Amino acid sequence: MDIKEIQNLIKFVAKSGASEVKLEMDDIKITIKTGSESETTIVHQAPAVQIPQAAAPAVTEASTPAASQPSVSAASEDSKYITIKSPIIGTFYRKPSPDKPLFVEVGQTIAEGDVLCVIEAMKLFNEIESEVSGKIVKVLVDDSSPVEFDQPLFLVDPS
Structure with missing residues (x-):
């Protein structure tokens, strides 16, 4: 899972109105919690054992989306x-x-x-x-x- 897919997942969760989403795959665990003030995403990725790959960022933080115009x-x-x-x-x-x-x-x-x-x-x-x-x-x-x-x-x- 690359950073763009994670960003798209964050946007989807923010639009859905869910307060918390957990996603666990083979080597990645993602928890997205949304609240009234901020949205936090925690990504845990197990080290690659078969093929060395560039690791995804460990933590991504974003604020809750608001208007479509620049603030x-x-x-x-x-x-x-x-x-x-x-x-x-x-x-x-x-x-x-x-x-x-x-x-x-x-x-x-x-x-x-x-x-x-x-x-x-x-x-x-x-x-x-x-x-x-x-x-x-x-x-x-x-x-x-x-x-x-x-x-x-x-x-x-x-x-």
Whole structure:
């Protein structure tokens, strides 16, 4: 079971409304507990004895999914910047396709409704639009890397 399958399982459990799900397979044990504040996933994988393989991450944590729009909040370390966060779990991409230019770059001025990135979840590419106007100060996630729900993606200077 790879990380994408685990992420899809987390999304499915969160949408189903179940409070706890346990899954045991030959070499993997997964427990997903959802609560009002957070969702925790614990993955235990027995060491491979037949063929050496890359081990799956031991623990994956994610917050409970909420809205489908990116959440925007003030960053605690620097209150003048606004943090744009991921609305879903998936894979973060800065370009619409490998041969296309980046959606946004550091220093670029953005307007409300501009597409900032796409997040692939369950083979669907979701365009993440800005809910604020301002200037991109920092991109907090590397291209083609997995992101969790509510993970900070961009810092925006609204002035």
